[in-house]
Amino acid sequence: xxxxxxxxxxxxxxxxxxxxxxxxxxxxxxxxxxxxxxxxxxxxxxxxxxxxxxxxxxxxxxxxxxxxxxxxxxxxxxxxxxxxxxxxxxxxxxxxxxxxxxxxxxxxxxxxxxxxxxxxxxxxxxxxxxxxxxxxxxxxxxxxxxxxxxxxxxxxxxxxxxxxxxxxxxxxxxxxxxxxxxxxxxxxxxxxxxxxxxxxxxxxxxxxxxxxxxxxxxxxxxxxxxxxxxxxxxxxxxxxxxxxxx
Amino acid sequence: xxxxxxxxxxxxxxxxxxxxxxxxxxxxxxxxxxxxxxxxxxxxxxxxxxxxxxxxxxxxxxxxxxxxxxxxxxxxxxxxxxxxxxxxxxxxxxxxxxxxxxxxxxxxxxxxxxxxxxxxxxxxxxxxxxxxxxxxxxxxxxxxxxxxxxxxxxxxxxxxxxxxxxxxxxxxxxxxxxxxxxxxxxxxxxxxxxxxxxxxxxxxxxxxxxxxxxxxxxxxxxxxxxxxxxxxxxxxxxxxxxxxxxxxxxxxxxxxxxxxxxxxxxxxxxxxxxxxxxxxxxxxxxxxxxxxxxxxxxxxxxxxxxxxxxxxxxxxxxxxxxxxxxxxxxxxxxxxxxxxxxxxxxxxxxxxxxxxxxxxxxxxxxxxxxxxxxxxxxxxxxxxxxxxxxxxxxxxxxxxxxxxxxxxxxxxxxxxxxxxxxxxxxxxxxxxxxxxxxxxxxxxxxxxxxxxxxxxxxxxxxxxxxxxxxxxxxxxxxxxxxxxxxxxxxxxxxxxxxxxxxxxxxxxxxxxxxxxxxxxxxxxxxxxxxxxxxxxxxxxxxxxxxxxxxxxxxxxxxxxxxxxxxxxxxxxxxxxxxxxxx
Numbered sequence: 001x002x003x004x005x006x007x008x009x010x011x012x013x014x015x016x017x018x019x020x021x022x023x024x025x026x027x028x029x030x031x032x033x034x035x036x037x038x039x040x041x042x043x044x045x046x047x048x049x050x051x052x053x054x055x056x057x058x059x060x061x062x063x064x065x066x067x068x069x070x071x072x073x074x075x076x077x078x079x080x081x082x083x084x085x086x087x088x089x090x091x092x093x094x095x096x097x098x099x100x101x102x103x104x105x106x107x108x109x110x111x112x113x114x115x116x117x118x119x120x121x122x123x124x125x126x127x128x129x130x131x132x133x134x135x136x137x138x139x140x141x142x143x144x145x146x147x148x149x150x151x152x153x154x155x156x157x158x159x160x161x162x163x164x165x166x167x168x169x170x171x172x173x174x175x176x177x178x179x180x181x182x183x184x185x186x187x188x189x190x191x192x193x194x195x196x197x198x199x200x201x202x203x204x205x206x207x208x209x210x211x212x213x214x215x216x217x218x219x220x221x222x223x224x225x226x227x228x229x230x231x232x233x234x235x236x237x238x239x240x241x242x243x244x245x246x
Numbered sequence: 247x248x249x250x251x252x253x254x255x256x257x258x259x260x261x262x263x264x265x266x267x268x269x270x271x272x273x274x275x276x277x278x279x280x281x282x283x284x285x286x287x288x289x290x291x292x293x294x295x296x297x298x299x300x301x302x303x304x305x306x307x308x309x310x311x312x313x314x315x316x317x318x319x320x321x322x323x324x325x326x327x328x329x330x331x332x333x334x335x336x337x338x339x340x341x342x343x344x345x346x347x348x349x350x351x352x353x354x355x356x357x358x359x360x361x362x363x364x365x366x367x368x369x370x371x372x373x374x375x376x377x378x379x380x381x382x383x384x385x386x387x388x389x390x391x392x393x394x395x396x397x398x399x400x401x402x403x404x405x406x407x408x409x410x411x412x413x414x415x416x417x418x419x420x421x422x423x424x425x426x427x428x429x430x431x432x433x434x435x436x437x438x439x440x441x442x443x444x445x446x447x448x449x450x451x452x453x454x455x456x457x458x459x460x461x462x463x464x465x466x467x468x469x470x471x472x473x474x475x476x477x478x479x480x481x482x483x484x485x486x487x488x489x490x491x492x493x494x495x496x497x498x499x500x501x502x503x504x505x506x507x508x509x510x511x512x513x514x515x516x517x518x519x520x521x522x523x524x525x526x527x528x529x530x531x532x533x534x535x536x537x538x539x540x541x542x543x544x545x546x547x548x549x550x551x552x553x554x555x556x557x558x559x560x561x562x563x564x565x566x567x568x569x570x571x572x573x574x575x576x577x578x579x580x581x582x583x584x585x586x587x588x589x590x591x592x593x594x595x596x597x598x599x600x601x602x603x604x605x606x607x608x609x610x611x612x613x614x615x616x617x618x619x620x621x622x623x624x625x626x627x628x629x630x631x632x633x634x635x636x637x638x639x640x641x642x643x644x645x646x647x648x649x650x651x652x653x654x655x656x657x658x659x660x661x662x663x664x665x666x667x668x669x670x671x672x673x674x675x676x677x678x679x680x681x682x683x684x685x686x687x688x689x690x691x692x693x694x695x696x697x698x699x700x701x702x703x704x705x706x707x708x709x710x711x712x713x714x715x716x717x718x719x720x721x722x723x724x725x726x727x728x729x730x731x732x733x734x735x736x737x738x739x740x741x742x743x744x745x746x747x748x749x750x751x752x753x754x755x756x757x758x759x760x761x762x763x764x765x766x767x768x769x770x771x772x773x774x775x776x777x778x779x780x781x782x783x784x785x786x787x788x789x790x791x792x793x794x795x796x797x798x799x800x801x802x803x804x805x806x807x808x809x810x811x812x813x814x815x816x817x818x819x820x821x822x823x824x825x826x827x828x
Contacts, residue, residue, distance in 0.1 A: 005713040007727060017641045024639060028632040035599065035628050042606040043621070046542075047613070053811065054804040055608030059548035059601070067600040068593060075589040078639055083582055086640040090578040106416065149410040150508060152573070152648060156714035156727055159645045165509060165575040166409060167502030183727045187648040187716045189403045191416055192329040195720030 007156045010178040010203070014159035016085045023081070027074060093173055096139035100132060104144070104151035104164040107193035109184065113217050126217045130199035133216075135209035136179050144170040152188035155201060163188055176203040272380070274372035275786055276357045279379045281679065283353030284672075286383055288756075290345040293390075297338035299746050304331050306739035308721040328720045329418060332401035335718060337393075339404035340426065343526065344433055345386050347660065350668045351529035352437075352475065353382065356444055356468045358679060362777035363462050365453025365794045367787040370446040374439050381436030385429045392425035400426035403718060405519070408500030408511035412492040427490040434483030437475050444472035453776065455796035459553070460815070462775050462800040463546065466553045467532025470560045471525050478521035485514035512571055520567035524559055526660055527627075530667025531556065531598060534623045537674050538605050540773045541617035543811045545801040547604030548597075555594035555601075562591040572643045581640050588638040595631050599624065610804070610811075614771070615689030619670035622697050626662025630655060633708065648718075651711025657704045669693075669752070677770050681783040682763030688755035695748035702741035710734045772812045775800050779816055 009018050046054075101112040101120050111132045115124030120143075134140045144153055146164035153172070154161045162172045176182075185198040204212060264273075273279060303312045304326045311324035319330065326334065357375065361368055369375045392399040399422040402411035406426070414420045448469045452461070461469075489511065491497040498504030500511045539546045546552060568576065568584030602624050611617065633655040637643045646652065669692075676684050713731045715722055722728040722735060769778040776796070780788050794816045802813035807820065 005709050005731070007714055013641075017645055020639055021636070021642050021645070024636050024642060028635055032628065032632055035603065036625065038603055039606065039621075039625060042603065042609070043611065046606060046609040046611050048543075048610050052610060054542060054544040054610040056545065056804050056806060057547070057608070058545050059551065059604065063600075063604065064548055064551050064597070068597055071596040072590075072593050075592055075635075075638075078635070079586055079589045082585055082639040082641055086578065086582060086585070089641060089644065090581070149413075149416050150407055150574075154648070154716070156645075161573050161644050161647055163574045167506075167508065168575050170575050183725060185716060185719075185725055189332070189407070189410065189718040191410060192327075192332060192401070192418065194332075194718065195328060196724040198725060 009157060009159060010176050010180065010182070011155075011158035011160065012175040012177060013085070013089045014157075016088070017159040020082060020085060024078065027078075090172075093141065093171060094139045094175075096141050096173070098134070098138055099141045099143065100134075101143040101145065102132070102153065102164070103147055104153070104186065104190075105147040106149065106191050107186070107197035109153075109186075109197075109199040111199075115217065128216075130184075131202065132184070132199065133202045133204060133209065133212050134176060135206050136176055136203050138206075139173055139175045142172045142174070144172055149190050150188050151186045151190045151197070153184075154187035155182055155184050157182045158201075161187055176201075179203045179205050179208070272376060274368070274376045276361050276369050276372070276375060277679070277784060277788075279375055280354045280356075280358035282379050282383070283349045283357060284679075286379075286386060287346050287350035287354060287668075290341050290349070290386060294338055294341040294346050295746055295749070297334050297341070299742060300326065300334045301331065301338060302739040302742045304334075304720065305722060306736040308723055326720075329398060329401055331720045332403075332417070332718070333399045333419075333422070336400050336403050336406075340389070340400070340430075342660070343404065343522070344430065345389065347526050347664045347668070348437070349382065351533075351664060351671070352468070352471055352525065353379070353440065355464075355529060355533065355668075355671050355675070356440070356472070358675060359462075359464055359777065360444055360447055360468060361451070362678070362780060362784060362788060363465050363775050364448060364451065364456050365776045365789075365796065366447060366451035367789070367793070369443050370451055371443050375443050378436050378439035378443065381439065382433055385433035385436060388425060388432060389429035392422045392429070395421040395425065398422050405515060406489065406511075407515075408489065408492070408508050409502065409506075412489060412500045412506075412511075414493060424490060424493055427486040427493070430486045431483055431490070434479045434486075437479050438483075441472040441475035441479075444468060445476065448472075453793050453796055456776075456815075457796075459550070460796055460799050462532075463535035463549070463552050463556075464529070464532035467528045467535070467556055470556050471528045474521045474525050474528070474560055474563065478518045478525065481514055482518035482522075485511065485518065488514075509571075509575060512574055512576075513567075516567040516570045517564075519570065521560075521563045523659070524563045526664045527667075528556060528559070530623060530664045531627075533667045533671045533674075534602065534620045535598075536775075537616050537620045537670055538602060538624075539801040539803055540674075540771050541612045541614055541620070542605055542609030543612070543803045544605060544609045545799075545803055545805075546601070547607070548601040549799065549801065551597055552601055555597045558594040559591060562587060562594070566591050569637060569643070572640050573647050585638060585640050589635075592631065592635060592638065595627075599628055599631065614673075615684070615686060615693060616670045616674035616771075618690075618693045618697075619666050619673060622693070622700075623663060623666040623670060626658055626666060626700070629705075630658030630662055633658060646711060648716055649711040650707045650715045650717060653717055654704050654707035654711055657707070661700060661704065669696075672756075674771070675777075676759065677766030678777055678780075678782050678784070680760055680763075681766050682759050683766050683770060684759040684763060685755050688751045688758070692748065692751040692755060696745065696752075699741050699745035699748055703738055703745050706734050706738050706741075710738075769814075772810070774802055774812055774814045776815055779814060 103110040109130050111128045113126040114120050115126055117124055144164045146166040151164045153164055158174050160174050180203055182201045183198055184201050300312055309325055316324035397420045401417050401419050410416050411423055488499040492499050492501055498506040500506045500508055535546055535552055566587045568580055569588045572581045673684055710731050715728050766782040768782055776794050779794050796815045797818050798815055800815055804811045805813045807813060
């Protein structure tokens with residue numbers, strides 16, 4: 001019943017996460033039922049009744065070995081299943097030509113598109129506030145930064161979450177599988193405006209996206225205010241190596 | 247002090263020898279210090295609980311006036327502002343962890359049980375023990391003072407992630423956060439004094455015959471907790487000092503603008519913070535392992551497995567902390583390593599659970615109030631342990647990190663585990679600590695509603711967490727994807743209010759029993775361990791001229807050696823002198 005509450009998944013790796021979630025849900029669910037049924041049975045069977053003495057036993061080595069090895073094996077299997085998925089989601093970066101830069105700040109997501117030249121930090125960069133538009137079935141690379149405190153990029157329907165850390169440039173990716181409008185909250189406490197810090201991610205079909213990009217990302221449509229943020233974020237970037245690489 | 251007047255009734259032998267101040271306030275007697283820690287923890291629990299209810303009110307009925315807060319939040323007429331809300335949950339967690347559970351479990355029961363159960367007259371360093379309490383109590387007073395400064399108390403969460411916590415303008419909190427640092431720094435010093443004392447006492451001051459593997463498991467748990475406290479808390483202590491320097495002296499440990507590293511704070515915090523979780527739960531595990539055999543009238547199942555699994559947990563607790571940081575921006579390869587260790591640490595917890603079940607098998611269970619609380623501990627810990635496996639799996643953690651699923655998990659472990667353990671311990675040792683029995687009817691009236699409303703409060707948090715509700719948000723209704731499950735928040739808040747109400751019988755029982763409870767006999771539960779061979783309450787220096795001698799393990803219940811169903815550790819073997827082995 002817990003899993004009914006999962007929001008609809010619309011990303012490629014979300015399926016893997018949901019599969020693992022369900023697997024763990026059933027394993028822990030069965031364990032829970034077994035332990036509780038045993039416990040309740042013992043509570044009823046072994047209640048204090050006159051004329052009966054408790055068993056005098058200090059333990060049983062075979063049992064100890066069994067209930068050490070069995071959980072250990074289950075956990076080893078879960079680890080083996082978890083690690084490759086983790087590696088695909090967080091440690092590898094699929095090739096893509098679609099890159100956006102997201103800079104979090106109290107209390108907005110600033111989304112930067114590289115513009116026609118495909119480079120960030122140039123005059124034709126396009127900036128949007130609290131909204132991101134992406135095509136469906138396309139790997140989107142996100143370069144995640146923060147201007148002030150730690151925020152967390154969370155899209156429930158994508159099963160995606162990554163903290164944005166000031167001083168770091170963290171590369172992430174997702175691939176949405178269904179067009180729509182998805183809520184994009186901040187998941188890490190970032191100050192008094194944390195609650196309500198959210199944007200929207202619009203997943204368009206390829207055609208629609210092309211239309212949207214033509215209208216909004218071409219030079220003429222660019223709002224003038226955009227480049228103001230650039231020098232600041234460059235200054236906030238210390239000499240450290242990036243932490244999250246491919 | 248109210249604690250002092252309450253203690254007047256349970257005053258004892260040394261009353262005429264030492265003055266009032268030396269007996270009740272600056273006492274070096276471990277039992278008095280235990281009572282002081284207990285009172286401190288219980289008083290702070292009222293505050294921590296009320297803060298939780300304030301948080302719950304806001305989540306169920308966002309931005310409506312909280313009843314009773316109109317007088318305090320005059321400007322808004324009792325409506326919480328986001329910054330006040332952040333302060334409320336930050337202080338709820340800070341108070342509950344550092345000033346309720348640690349003082350009650352490690353502080354109070356550590357002090358009370360260690361000398362009495364290993365057969366010592368007092369702690370190794372009684373003066374240091376007194377100092378430890380007063381330093382901790384000062385830390386509590388410092389923490390409370392933060393509510394009265396301009397800008398309010400700390401509001402960056404109990405984890406106080408930098409740079410949110412490191413730069414006053416990010417939260418608008420100035421002295422509140424500084425006071426938070428100073429208080430925890432002070433508390434760290436107090437805790438260090440206590441832990442050194444516990445370790446020294448357990449190693450050096452055991453009664454004749456009290457070999458390490460004849461020690462009650464609660465002593466094992468407190469011993470291991472003390473080691474964790476000694477090694478983990480200084481990391482937090484240095485961390486908060488660095489944070490305070492960043493805030494006040496212009497250092498840049500955690501501020502990227504000056505070349506600092508925000509993740510350093512998380513590494514320091516969780517390097518302390520994960521052992522801390524076990525500092526909160528290990529004593530409760532010990533308490534459960536102690537009370538279960540007594541009321542099962544049966545030896546603990548797998549004594550050695552129990553002791554070694556606690557040692558295992560202690561070692562592993564140092565190398566799992568990274569699971570708090572899977573999506574923090576830490577190198578994801580490190581995340582993989584922490585998955586492995588986190589999965590491993592589930593094994594000793596599983597061993598403990600199965601051994602508790604083993605203890606119940608073939609038992610003759612007496613459902614006393616401490617036993618009911620212990621059974622609640624075991625069952626709630628199972629749920630808390632199982633929900634932890636979701637987080638250990640890194641891909642799943644990506645989704646549930648920072649959601650209410652985590653909130654549900656920690657409350658199953660820390661409330662369902664530690665607090666039920668604390669209630670069990672209070673009901674179990676109350677007769678020894680205060681010389682009077684608690685009222686059984688009131689005990690049931692406390693336990694049953696607490697157990698039911700605890701589950702109705704915290705279980706649905708798993709569900710809304712899976713639905714995606716984030717922690718620490720002020721108003722779930724601001725998010726479209728959360729609106730359909732808002733009724734759960736209302737349901738949880740009603741349950742939480744009833745859970746709070748369920749504590750009233752406990753308060754009545756506690757104070758009524760303190761003054762008017764039936765006088766406790768020396769060994770009301772027919773238990774084996776040494777504290778039950780001292781009078782109730784034990785006098786100064788615990789025993790008469792001779793200390794008890796230990797001949798056997800602590801859990802010889804229903805042993806064929808004895809006609810009765812218990813066999814105290816001090817009973818010499820038949821045909822004395824011979825069989826020392828047991």
